[in-house]
Amino acid sequence: MSSFTRLESMEGFYYTLHPKPTVVLITLCPNGRFNAMPASWNMPVSEEPPTVAVAVSRETYTFECLEHHPEATINVPHSGLADVVYSLGSTSGRDVDKIKKFNLKLESSEIVKPPRWSDAIASLEGRVHAKLDVGEVRLYVFEILAVHVKRDLYTRWGWDFTKTNILLHGAGRTFYHVGRMIRAQKLA
Numbered sequence: 001m002s003s004f005t006r007l008e009s010m011e012g013f014y015y016t017l018h019p020k021p022t023v024v025l026i027t028l029c030p031n032g033r034f035n036a037m038p039a040s041w042n043m044p045v046s047e048e049p050p051t052v053a054v055a056v057s058r059e060t061y062t063f064e065c066l067e068h069h070p071e072a073t074i075n076v077p078h079s080g081l082a083d084v085v086y087s088l089g090s091t092s093g094r095d096v097d098k099i100k101k102f103n104l105k106l107e108s109s110e111i112v113k114p115p116r117w118s119d120a121i122a123s124l125e126g127r128v129h130a131k132l133d134v135g136e137v138r139l140y141v142f143e144i145l146a147v148h149v150k151r152d153l154y155t156r157w158g159w160d161f162t163k164t165n166i167l168l169h170g171a172g173r174t175f176y177h178v179g180r181m182i183r184a185q186k187l188a
């Protein structure tokens, strides 16, 4: 007798792996504008070269933008930005200028054309290094060319959670932030 229950459907299977840190991709689009899209299906891939993979649905305008110009900034929002992040993720840049509509403050990147989001706590400059189509998604692996952080919030080991927090996406409108720190003991 197992203590597990097999899910009857695969719908939402991925919630077993949530909440996930959310980033906002800023891209340069065929309409000449910049666009911003949240993506919680993202992960570091390799240290050398530094790479980050992001799963982008081929239905998004961001997909068209990345095919038009294969660079993005990968911006890390703090948890206070949940409303704007959710709004960016429930509107398409195909229909509306989201940068204007949601009043996103941008500043130039150093290497790539897409700018960074001034309110983010980190912005990684990425250029497409590899792509893989899986189902409805194109998985983009970005080589990270430069990383910018809000210096007072970042330590050698990552974010100082006494000063800031990141946005973990649960489901739909639900987000979490990072809670209590746990220090593991090595079992003998």
Ligand SMILES: Cc1cc2nc3c(=O)[nH]c(=O)nc-3n(C[C@H](O)[C@H](O)[C@H](O)COP(=O)(O)O)c2cc1C
Residues within 6 Å of the ligand: 022, 035, 036, 037, 038, 039, 040, 041, 042, 055, 056, 057, 058, 059, 060, 061, 062, 063, 085, 086, 087, 088, 089, 090, 091, 092, 093, 094, 169
């Ligand atoms: C918190 C959050 C995380 C999301 N993560 C992803 C993701 O990882 N990949 C994806 O393709 N869409 C994701 N979405 C949905 C897109 O952000 C959404 O389809 C967006 O409107 C696309 O914008 P665009 O058409 O301007 O590119 C997410 C939405 C939210 C709110």
